[in-house]
Amino acid sequence: MSLSKNASSDGKTLTIQIRGKFDFNLVQSFRQAYAEVGEQTEKVVIDLRETDYMDSSALGMLLNMKKTLGDSIGSIHISNCRPQLKKILQISRFDKKFDID
Amino acid sequence: MRILVVDDQPLNCTLLKAMLEQQSYHVEVANDGCQALEVLQSTDIDIVLLDVMMPVMDGFEAAPKIKQLAGDVYLPVIFITALEDHASFEKCLAVGGDDFIHKPFDRIILSAKIKAHARTRKLSQEAHLQKKQLEYHYNQTEREHEIVEHIFSNALSQQVKFPHHCDYHLSPASMFNGDMFLMARSPMGGFYCLLGDFTGHGLAAAVGALPASRVFYTMVNKGMAVNDIAFELNNVLYTLLPGHMFCAAAIVELSESGKSISAWIGGLPDLYLIDQEGVVIRTLEAQHMALGILDEEEFERHLIHLEVKPDQRLVMATDGIIETESKQGDMFGEELLKSALLSIPMVTTADIIEKVHTFSEHGEQQDDLSIAIINCIASEALRTESTTYSKLPFSISMSLNAGQMKDSDPILELVDVLSQLEGINEHRSNIFLLLSEAYNNSLDHGVLGLDSEIKNQDEGFFEFYQLREQALVCLTDALIIISARYCPDSLSLFFSICDSGNGFRNQESNDTELHREHGRGLSLLNEIAQSVRYNHAGNEVEMVYSLQ
Numbered sequence: 040m041s042l043s044k045n046a047s048s049d050g051k052t053l054t055i056q057i058r059g060k061f062d063f064n065l066v067q068s069f070r071q072a073y074a075e076v077g078e079q080t081e082k083v084v085i086d087l088r089e090t091d092y093m094d095s096s097a098l099g100m101l102l103n104m105k106k107t108l109g110d111s112i113g114s115i116h117i118s119n120c121r122p123q124l125k126k127i128l129q130i131s132r133f134d135k136k137f138d139i140d
Numbered sequence: 141m142r143i144l145v146v147d148d149q150p151l152n153c154t155l156l157k158a159m160l161e162q163q164s165y166h167v168e169v170a171n172d173g174c175q176a177l178e179v180l181q182s183t184d185i186d187i188v189l190l191d192v193m194m195p196v197m198d199g200f201e202a203a204p205k206i207k208q209l210a211g212d213v214y215l216p217v218i219f220i221t222a223l224e225d226h227a228s229f230e231k232c233l234a235v236g237g238d239d240f241i242h243k244p245f246d247r248i249i250l251s252a253k254i255k256a257h258a259r260t261r262k263l264s265q266e267a268h269l270q271k272k273q274l275e276y277h278y279n280q281t282e283r284e285h286e287i288v289e290h291i292f293s294n295a296l297s298q299q300v301k302f303p304h305h306c307d308y309h310l311s312p313a314s315m316f317n318g319d320m321f322l323m324a325r326s327p328m329g330g331f332y333c334l335l336g337d338f339t340g341h342g343l344a345a346a347v348g349a350l351p352a353s354r355v356f357y358t359m360v361n362k363g364m365a366v367n368d369i370a371f372e373l374n375n376v377l378y379t380l381l382p383g384h385m386f387c388a389a390a391i392v393e394l395s396e397s398g399k400s401i402s403a404w405i406g407g408l409p410d411l412y413l414i415d416q417e418g419v420v421i422r423t424l425e426a427q428h429m430a431l432g433i434l435d436e437e438e439f440e441r442h443l444i445h446l447e448v449k450p451d452q453r454l455v456m457a458t459d460g461i462i463e464t465e466s467k468q469g470d471m472f473g474e475e476l477l478k479s480a481l482l483s484i485p486m487v488t489t490a491d492i493i494e495k496v497h498t499f500s501e502h503g504e505q506q507d508d509l510s511i512a513i514i515n516c517i518a519s520e521a522l523r524t525e526s527t528t529y530s531k532l533p534f535s536i537s538m539s540l541n542a543g544q545m546k547d548s549d550p551i552l553e554l555v556d557v558l559s560q561l562e563g564i565n566e567h568r569s570n571i572f573l574l575l576s577e578a579y580n581n582s583l584d585h586g587v588l589g590l591d592s593e594i595k596n597q598d599e600g601f602f603e604f605y606q607l608r609e610q611a612l613v614c615l616t617d618a619l620i621i622i623s624a625r626y627c628p629d630s631l632s633l634f635f636s637i638c639d640s641g642n643g644f645r646n647q648e649s650n651d652t653e654l655h656r657e658h659g660r661g662l663s664l665l666n667e668i669a670q671s672v673r674y675n676h677a678g679n680e681v682e683m684v685y686s687l688q
Binding site: 045046047048049051052054056060062063066067070082084086088089091092093094095096098099100103116118119120121123124127130131140 | 400
């Protein structure tokens with residue numbers, strides 16, 4: 040379980056990648072990861088390609104992020120979900136608030 | 141040095157033999173052409189002194205046969221002649237004679253001629269030996285190349301083709317390709333490709349392709365991010381390749397939906413995002429140094445992200461294309477490449493290569509030519525293979541005390557154990573979700589007595605987990621029992637989680653309250669599990685999950 044973040048070379052995209060388990064154990068590091076979103080950041084990508092597990096606390100963390108960032112950024116993408124995680128996001132109607140790819 | 145004297149006159153033979161032996165040559169004697177051939181077959185002879193007029197087989201007839209017998213190595217044939225006319229000289233030369241010596245013999249002239257021809261003979265022998273060695277090495281190299289080529293073509297052959305996603309062309313300048321183009325699909329359905337160009341061309345340039353392709357396929361198979369793949373490739377090549385060799389590369393991932401691209405580009409010419417007509421929408425420049433130059437610490441992982449549409453295409457090529465020269469020495473260049481893209485709608489790599497060849501007037505190819513065009517389309521759904529499930533019933537249970545609740549991750553471990561059962565691994569994310577929700581409910585609300593209402597306040601979400609941590613530290617006396625049972629007949633998993641807390645029914649008894657308290661978690665449980673049932677007290681939950 041770990042979290043890493045990466046800004047694109049033009050500084051417009053911030054990618055937060057979560058490995059293993061996405062749950063409340065990451066609550067602090069996740070909050071720190073998006074605290075650095077600056078004025079030039081247009082898009083945040085939550086990359087779940089290496090995420091095996093998530094629970095409702097992860098959903099809460101994502102909603103919190105959405106609330107904190109508000110309109111200051113263009114969009115939040117949740118990308119590269121494994122099929123079961125995608126289903127969990129759909130059941131929770133997250134596709135209405137996030138761009139799920 | 142061994143000399144063969146061929147003459148039917150015993151006097152001539154004796155005379156020549158004496159003169160030559162005096163100069164420390166070994167001498168053999170034959171009396172006609174036939175005898176001469178016999179001697180040549182049984183003895184190594186370096187120079188032949190050949191009389192013209194002889195019985196049985198004369199010199200004119202013998203000379204070509206002697207030459208034939210000598211094969212590739214120069215065997216000087218010097219005619220001994222009393223004839224003086226030009227016609228005879230010409231005939232001697234025509235049948236293969238190399239020189240003449242006149243009767244009566246002059247010691248000095250004879251000695252000079254023998255020495256000169258002996259030198260030529262020696263040079264010819266050395267050249268012949270070297271030629272044989274060269275042939276041997278050449279054959280050996282050919283054979284080794286064939287073996288290596290076999291290995292390369294098997295290691296790098298695309299087992300899976302992606303005709304809808306990608307059109308590509310590779311033409312190496314020599315037997316081995318210093319360029320490589322790899323494609324693969326990740327478990328999440330994304331399409332990955334890598335275009336690489338190693339320094340130089342030929343075998344030396346191609347060796348790096350083997351380890352690089354292994355790394356690429358392995359990491360795509362795990363669905364790793366493009367910059368992680370670049371990082372790993374860089375490490376492998378940095379370690380393996382000599383200092384002056386590296387690999388310019390573009391690594392591209394097109395998401396399953398076909399809507400976004402991420403790319404890591406190092407040292408390669410510009411990539412172009414084009415529309416169906418070939419108009420360049422965006423130019424992607426390399427932002428990094430080629431792979432294999434920087435060490436782990438210096439390596440840069442920045443990516444380029446692009447939102448793309450289904451009618452857009454990404455063009456990538458190695459420098460062999462733009463650096464192709466015309467007969468006048470002009471380069472094909474980026475502008476001609478861009479106009480080639482515009483030449484017809486939905487241009488193919490074959491169209492572009494044709495233009496490059498026309499430009500060079502089909503001259504000899506100087507570098508490997510590689511180009512690929514990716515269509516930004518969604519991936520076809522992955523085939524789901526039918527899963528087989530274990531036929532054996534299975535059950536496991538664990539009783540956790542306060543200490544274990546504090547410093548272990550029981551759900552992760554339990555899911556790991558269950559995932560070992562045949563067919564269950566596919567469901568591990570769902571199983572984790574069910575158990576994690578139920579366990580955290582038991583721990584947070586049942587055992588620790590926390591109120592999740594806090595989560596709904598501003599900053600409450602974070603505060604809740606701080607409170608939880610504090611409460612957990614102080615926890616001394618508690619019990620949570622988790623049990624899991626697999627029933628192969630119904631292909632179901634039965635879970636129960638029971639805690640030593642008071643249960644929520646003691647405080648709250650109506651269903652709407654229950655729903656609010658467990659919020660999003662409980663509704664997820666209900667969607668994913670076949671059934672979820674709490675006992676009357678509210679300190680035990682039973683869930684059934686169907687694998688079908």
